[in-house]
Amino acid sequence: MITEELLKGMMKSQNPGWKTAITKVEHNHLSTRGYSQEDLIENYSFPEMVYLLLQGKIPSEKQKKMFEAVLVSFCDHGVTPPSTQSARLMASAGSSVNACIAGGILAFGKNHAGAIEISMKMLQRGIQLQKNYGKSTDEIKDEVLTYFENGNMKVPGFGHRYHKKDPRAAKLIEVAKKLDCxxxxxxxxxxxxNSLYNEKGIKMNIDGANSAILSDMGFDWKMGCGIFIIGRVPGLLAHxxxxxxxxxxxxxxxxMNGL
Amino acid sequence: MITEELLKGMMKSQNPGWKTAITKVEHNHLSTRGYSQEDLIENYSFPEMVYLLLQGKIPSEKQKKMFEAVLVSFCDHGVTPPSTQSARLMASAGSSVNACIAGGILAFGKNHAGAIEISMKMLQRGIQLQKNYGKSTDEIKDEVLTYFENGNMKVPGFGHRYHKKDPRAAKLIEVAKKLDCxxxxxxxxxxxxNSLYNEKGIKMNIDGANSAILSDMGFDWKMGCGIFIIGRVPGLLAHxxxxxxxxxxxxxxxxMNGL
Amino acid sequence: MITEELLKGMMKSQNPGWKTAITKVEHNHLSTRGYSQEDLIENYSFPEMVYLLLQGKIPSEKQKKMFEAVLVSFCDHGVTPPSTQSARLMASAGSSVNACIAGGILAFGKNHAGAIEISMKMLQRGIQLQKNYGKSTDEIKDEVLTYFENGNMKVPGFGHRYHKKDPRAAKLIEVAKKLDCxxxxxxxxxxxxNSLYNEKGIKMNIDGANSAILSDMGFDWKMGCGIFIIGRVPGLLAHxxxxxxxxxxxxxxxxMNGL
Amino acid sequence: MITEELLKGMMKSQNPGWKTAITKVEHNHLSTRGYSQEDLIENYSFPEMVYLLLQGKIPSEKQKKMFEAVLVSFCDHGVTPPSTQSARLMASAGSSVNACIAGGILAFGKNHAGAIEISMKMLQRGIQLQKNYGKSTDEIKDEVLTYFENGNMKVPGFGHRYHKKDPRAAKLIEVAKKLDCxxxxxxxxxxxxNSLYNEKGIKMNIDGANSAILSDMGFDWKMGCGIFIIGRVPGLLAHxxxxxxxxxxxxxxxxMNGL
Incomplete structure (x- = not known):
C-alpha cells in the first residue's frame, strides 16, 4: 500500500538536488543565513551582506571596514588588464552588458586574478606548517622563497607589470594595521x-596584500578569485x-600592419 | 623626409584604441575619476566607489545609504533563479570559480535580470513624456498599462514567480522615503x-522597486542589469x-525518469 | 486516499522541465531524430549530423556539400576579429580552454557574427513580402536599400573592414550555383x-553570401549566429x-604609451 | 636623427602582440596554413578544415573519416548533461543564442568534457613510459590502474552515469579498426x-574511446576538451x-517543494 511516508520518500528522491543553507525562500519571505532580507536591506551595509553570505556571520565593525577597503582596492586598473580589454572588445562587437561582464570575468585566469588564490594558498599553508611544526616566520619565509626559486617561478603576490611599487599594497597594509587586521x-x-626587496628590488602587489589580509580575516584561499570578482565587476561595468x-x-x- | 610630427601621427594611428576617462594608470600611481586610489581605499566605502565609477562623482550620505540598500537587496534568492542553478551545475561539472560566476551571469537574460532595464526604460520614458507634454502621472500610468495590455505583455517590475508580495520591494520603497530618494x-x-493591485492583485517586485529608485538616483536604464550583477555576484559566489x-x-x- | 493516478500526476509535476525531441536517452541506447547514434557515427558525415540536429532530417548530397562549404568558410580570419583577440587574451591570462572559447563566442555581438542574423532576416522578410504581394525582386531590393539608407545604416552582409572584395563571398556564390543551392x-x-557596387563600390561579404545560401537551404534566421559559431569554434581553438x-x-x- | 631602422623598431614595439601562423589576412585574400580559403571552401570537407587548423596539414582519407566519426559521436546526449541544462536555462531566461552556447561550454569542467583530457594525458603518458622504459602494455595498464586505485579515483574514460555499456564507445573502436586508426x-x-570489466563490470565510455583514437591520430591531450566542444556545439544549438x-x-x- 502507498503510505504518505513512502510517497514523501519518493518525492524527495525526485528532487534531490536543489538545497541550500544560504537563503531560505518561502512565500512572501526571504531569509539569508538566518537574517530576514528586510532587516538586511534596512540595517546592513553591502560589505556586511557579502561577508554574511560568504562567512555565515556579520563581521565586526573593524572587519567590515577592512573588507570594504579590500573590495575598493580591487575596483579598477584602467584599460591595461586583459579582462577589461576583453569586456570592451565585446562591447564594441555589440554584445549585451551581461555578456561583456561575463566575458571580462573569463579572463581572470591563473596569471591574472587567479594569482590571488595561489598567493593565499601559499600564505595559509605556510602558517599551517608554522603551527604544526613550531617553525619561525623566518624559517617559513625561507622555505617559501626556496620553493619558488627552485621551480623558477615568480612568487605570487609580488611584483607588478606596471608598477615598481604598487601604491595599493602599502595603503592596504597600513589600513590593516590601523584596523587590527x-x-x-x-x-x-x-x-x-623584505627578502624579495633586499635581494631583487621586488615589492608586494595588491594581490599579495589582499591575500594576506583576507587570510587573516579567515577566508579560505578558494574564495580569493571570487572576492576579486566582486570587487572588479563595477570597474568592468564602467568600462x-x-x-x-x-x-x-x-x-x-x-x-594590423596597415590592414 | 620623416619629421617628428609625421612620426607622432603614425604612432597614434598604431594605438588608437585604449583610452579611458575612468582610471589613469601611471608608474606607481593610480587615480580613478580624479581621486587617488590610496585615498579611496582609506576613506571611502564600497558603494561610494561603485557610484564614483558609474556616475563620476561621490554620492551624498543619503544616496550612499540608498545605493547600499539596493545592492544588498539584489544579493540572493536561494536556488530558484536560473542563474544560480546554472552556476551550481557548472561547479558540479568541475569548472573554475570564475567560469561558474561568468556562467551564472550569462543567465541574466531579458526575462530574468534583464527585466530591470525594461522596467527602468519604461519609467524613464514615462517621466520624459510627462515633462515634454505636461501630462499627469495618472495619464502616464494609463498609457503605460495600455501599452503592455495591448501587447499582451506583463508589466516589467511587477509580479513574481514565487511571491504574491515580494518582501524586498515594500522595504526598499520604505527606505527610499526615509532617505529622500x-x-x-x-x-x-x-x-x-495601485492600478495593477486593484485590478489583478499584482504587486511591485524587487526589480520594479529598484528600477524606480535607481532612476530617481539618476542612473540610465542601460546600467540596470549591470547594477543587478554587482549586487548578485556575491550570492553566486556563495552558491x-x-x-x-x-x-x-x-x-x-x-x-531523469529513472535513468 | 492516495491513488496511483494522483501519484503519477504528482510525480509528473515534480519533473516538468526536461523533455526534448532531439535525442532520446535510454539505458545503453541513444537515438537522435530517430537515428541510432551508432548508425550516425558509422555512416554519416559531421555536416549531415549537424543538419539533422538543426533541421530534423538528413540533407541531400548537394545540400550536404553546400552546408560543408558554408562551415568551412566561417573557420578563421586570423587575429583581426574581436572574438579571436578576446580568446587569446584569456589564454594569455591563464584561463582554461573551454573558458577561452566561451569568451571568444561572447564577442559575437550584433556588430560581428550577429550581423548574419540581421542579414538573413532582411532576405527572408524580403522574399516573404515578394510572395505575399507579388512584387518583383527589383522592387524588394529597392525597398530594402531605401530602408537602410533612411535609417542611415549599413546594409548587413555587405562591405568588409579589411577587404574591398571578400574572397569568400564570390566563391560561396559560385559553389551555390554549381550545387543548385x-x-x-x-x-x-x-x-x-549589384546596386551597392554600382552606386558605392560595396561588395557582398561572407555574411551576406552565407545568409542568402542558408536562407535558400531553409534555415530560419534565428539559427544564423549559431551556425557561424559551429564554423568558427575550430578557428578559436587553433588560436x-x-x-x-x-x-x-x-x-x-x-x-600602453610606454607603461 | 630619425632613421628608417629606428622607425621600424618603434613601430614593432607598438604592436608586439598579434601575430599568427594560422591564417594570413591580406587585402582581398585569405590563406590558412598555406591553403587559399577559396580553395578550401570549394574542395575540402569541414573535418579536413578543422584538422588543418589544428594539425597544420590535410588528413589522409581514412583519418578524415575517423575524425568525422569522432565529431559525430560528441554531438548530443539529450537533456542529461549539465552543459545542455545550463544552455537551456539561459535560453529560458531570455539570453541571446551566443550567450547560451558560451554558457553551455562553461559547464565543460573537469568532471564533464574535461575528463577527456585527463584520459588522453593518461594514455599518452602511458605510451611514453612504455617507449622510454621498454615496458609491455600489460605492465603499463597495471601501473595506471594502481595509480587511480591508490588515489581512490575513477579511471577517466571508463564508466558512465547513464549507461552500463556506452553504445558510442564500442562503435567508435570498431570504426577505428576498420579505418586503421x-x-x-x-x-x-x-x-x-578488459581489466576494469572483469573486476568491476565497468566498460569504456565515449571519452575513453575518443581519447584513445585522438591520441593515436596524434592530437596532444591539451586539445581534448576543445575537440569535444567542436563536436558538441551543434547539439547545444539544437537545444x-x-x-x-x-x-x-x-x-x-x-x-521547488511547492513554491
Missing part, C-alpha cells in the same frame, strides 16, 4: 617582501558603459 | 502598482562555494 | 550587391592553442 | 577496459533553439 599571514607576507557610449561600434582597436 | 519615478511606479564544498561532484541534480 | 534569397542578395604554446604568459599585447 | 593508445585503452521555440519563457523547470 594585521596578523600572522600579513606578517609572513611582509617578511617575504563597458564607456565603450558603448563613447566609441565607434566595431572599431579596429589595433592597427 | 523617493521621487517622480518612484511615484509613477507606485501609481502603476558556487557551497556546491563545491558540500555536494558530490557531477551529481545528477534531477532524476 | 542558388535560389530566390541568393538572387535577392546578388541584386542588392587559443597557438597562444598557449608559443607566447609568453600574461604578456602585454599592446604598448 | 586503432594503434598503441587504443590498445592500451582496450587493455584497461537552445528547441527551448526558445517550444517552451514557455522563464518557466520553472523544477518544482
Amino acid at each position: 594585521f596578523n600572522e599571514h600579513c606578517e609572513l607576507a611582509m617578511n617575504i617582501e 563597458v558603459n564607456e565603450e558603448m557610449a563613447l566609441e565607434k561600434p566595431f572599431r579596429k582597436v589595433f592597427d | 523617493f521621487n517622480e519615478h518612484c511615484e509613477l511606479a507606485m501609481n502603476i502598482e 558556487v562555494n557551497e556546491e563545491m564544498a558540500l555536494e558530490k561532484p557531477f551529481r545528477k541534480v534531477f532524476d | 542558388f535560389n530566390e534569397h541568393c538572387e535577392l542578395a546578388m541584386n542588392i550587391e 587559443v592553442n597557438e597562444e598557449m604554446a608559443l607566447e609568453k604568459p600574461f604578456r602585454k599585447v599592446f604598448d | 586503432f594503434n598503441e593508445h587504443c590498445e592500451l585503452a582496450m587493455n584497461i577496459e 537552445v533553439n528547441e527551448e526558445m521555440a517550444l517552451e514557455k519563457p522563464f518557466r520553472k523547470v523544477f518544482d
Whole structure:
C-alpha cells in the first residue's frame, strides 16, 4: 500500500538536488543565513551582506571596514588588464552588458586574478606548517622563497607589470594595521617582501596584500578569485558603459600592419 | 623626409584604441575619476566607489545609504533563479570559480535580470513624456498599462514567480522615503502598482522597486542589469562555494525518469 | 486516499522541465531524430549530423556539400576579429580552454557574427513580402536599400573592414550555383550587391553570401549566429592553442604609451 | 636623427602582440596554413578544415573519416548533461543564442568534457613510459590502474552515469579498426577496459574511446576538451533553439517543494 511516508520518500528522491543553507525562500519571505532580507536591506551595509553570505556571520565593525577597503582596492586598473580589454572588445562587437561582464570575468585566469588564490594558498599553508611544526616566520619565509626559486617561478603576490611599487599594497597594509587586521599571514607576507626587496628590488602587489589580509580575516584561499570578482565587476561595468557610449561600434582597436 | 610630427601621427594611428576617462594608470600611481586610489581605499566605502565609477562623482550620505540598500537587496534568492542553478551545475561539472560566476551571469537574460532595464526604460520614458507634454502621472500610468495590455505583455517590475508580495520591494520603497530618494519615478511606479493591485492583485517586485529608485538616483536604464550583477555576484559566489564544498561532484541534480 | 493516478500526476509535476525531441536517452541506447547514434557515427558525415540536429532530417548530397562549404568558410580570419583577440587574451591570462572559447563566442555581438542574423532576416522578410504581394525582386531590393539608407545604416552582409572584395563571398556564390543551392534569397542578395557596387563600390561579404545560401537551404534566421559559431569554434581553438604554446604568459599585447 | 631602422623598431614595439601562423589576412585574400580559403571552401570537407587548423596539414582519407566519426559521436546526449541544462536555462531566461552556447561550454569542467583530457594525458603518458622504459602494455595498464586505485579515483574514460555499456564507445573502436586508426593508445585503452570489466563490470565510455583514437591520430591531450566542444556545439544549438521555440519563457523547470 502507498503510505504518505513512502510517497514523501519518493518525492524527495525526485528532487534531490536543489538545497541550500544560504537563503531560505518561502512565500512572501526571504531569509539569508538566518537574517530576514528586510532587516538586511534596512540595517546592513553591502560589505556586511557579502561577508554574511560568504562567512555565515556579520563581521565586526573593524572587519567590515577592512573588507570594504579590500573590495575598493580591487575596483579598477584602467584599460591595461586583459579582462577589461576583453569586456570592451565585446562591447564594441555589440554584445549585451551581461555578456561583456561575463566575458571580462573569463579572463581572470591563473596569471591574472587567479594569482590571488595561489598567493593565499601559499600564505595559509605556510602558517599551517608554522603551527604544526613550531617553525619561525623566518624559517617559513625561507622555505617559501626556496620553493619558488627552485621551480623558477615568480612568487605570487609580488611584483607588478606596471608598477615598481604598487601604491595599493602599502595603503592596504597600513589600513590593516590601523584596523587590527594585521596578523600572522600579513606578517609572513611582509617578511617575504623584505627578502624579495633586499635581494631583487621586488615589492608586494595588491594581490599579495589582499591575500594576506583576507587570510587573516579567515577566508579560505578558494574564495580569493571570487572576492576579486566582486570587487572588479563595477570597474568592468564602467568600462563597458564607456565603450558603448563613447566609441565607434566595431572599431579596429589595433592597427594590423596597415590592414 | 620623416619629421617628428609625421612620426607622432603614425604612432597614434598604431594605438588608437585604449583610452579611458575612468582610471589613469601611471608608474606607481593610480587615480580613478580624479581621486587617488590610496585615498579611496582609506576613506571611502564600497558603494561610494561603485557610484564614483558609474556616475563620476561621490554620492551624498543619503544616496550612499540608498545605493547600499539596493545592492544588498539584489544579493540572493536561494536556488530558484536560473542563474544560480546554472552556476551550481557548472561547479558540479568541475569548472573554475570564475567560469561558474561568468556562467551564472550569462543567465541574466531579458526575462530574468534583464527585466530591470525594461522596467527602468519604461519609467524613464514615462517621466520624459510627462515633462515634454505636461501630462499627469495618472495619464502616464494609463498609457503605460495600455501599452503592455495591448501587447499582451506583463508589466516589467511587477509580479513574481514565487511571491504574491515580494518582501524586498515594500522595504526598499520604505527606505527610499526615509532617505529622500523617493521621487517622480518612484511615484509613477507606485501609481502603476495601485492600478495593477486593484485590478489583478499584482504587486511591485524587487526589480520594479529598484528600477524606480535607481532612476530617481539618476542612473540610465542601460546600467540596470549591470547594477543587478554587482549586487548578485556575491550570492553566486556563495552558491558556487557551497556546491563545491558540500555536494558530490557531477551529481545528477534531477532524476531523469529513472535513468 | 492516495491513488496511483494522483501519484503519477504528482510525480509528473515534480519533473516538468526536461523533455526534448532531439535525442532520446535510454539505458545503453541513444537515438537522435530517430537515428541510432551508432548508425550516425558509422555512416554519416559531421555536416549531415549537424543538419539533422538543426533541421530534423538528413540533407541531400548537394545540400550536404553546400552546408560543408558554408562551415568551412566561417573557420578563421586570423587575429583581426574581436572574438579571436578576446580568446587569446584569456589564454594569455591563464584561463582554461573551454573558458577561452566561451569568451571568444561572447564577442559575437550584433556588430560581428550577429550581423548574419540581421542579414538573413532582411532576405527572408524580403522574399516573404515578394510572395505575399507579388512584387518583383527589383522592387524588394529597392525597398530594402531605401530602408537602410533612411535609417542611415549599413546594409548587413555587405562591405568588409579589411577587404574591398571578400574572397569568400564570390566563391560561396559560385559553389551555390554549381550545387543548385542558388535560389530566390541568393538572387535577392546578388541584386542588392549589384546596386551597392554600382552606386558605392560595396561588395557582398561572407555574411551576406552565407545568409542568402542558408536562407535558400531553409534555415530560419534565428539559427544564423549559431551556425557561424559551429564554423568558427575550430578557428578559436587553433588560436587559443597557438597562444598557449608559443607566447609568453600574461604578456602585454599592446604598448600602453610606454607603461 | 630619425632613421628608417629606428622607425621600424618603434613601430614593432607598438604592436608586439598579434601575430599568427594560422591564417594570413591580406587585402582581398585569405590563406590558412598555406591553403587559399577559396580553395578550401570549394574542395575540402569541414573535418579536413578543422584538422588543418589544428594539425597544420590535410588528413589522409581514412583519418578524415575517423575524425568525422569522432565529431559525430560528441554531438548530443539529450537533456542529461549539465552543459545542455545550463544552455537551456539561459535560453529560458531570455539570453541571446551566443550567450547560451558560451554558457553551455562553461559547464565543460573537469568532471564533464574535461575528463577527456585527463584520459588522453593518461594514455599518452602511458605510451611514453612504455617507449622510454621498454615496458609491455600489460605492465603499463597495471601501473595506471594502481595509480587511480591508490588515489581512490575513477579511471577517466571508463564508466558512465547513464549507461552500463556506452553504445558510442564500442562503435567508435570498431570504426577505428576498420579505418586503421586503432594503434598503441587504443590498445592500451582496450587493455584497461578488459581489466576494469572483469573486476568491476565497468566498460569504456565515449571519452575513453575518443581519447584513445585522438591520441593515436596524434592530437596532444591539451586539445581534448576543445575537440569535444567542436563536436558538441551543434547539439547545444539544437537545444537552445528547441527551448526558445517550444517552451514557455522563464518557466520553472523544477518544482521547488511547492513554491
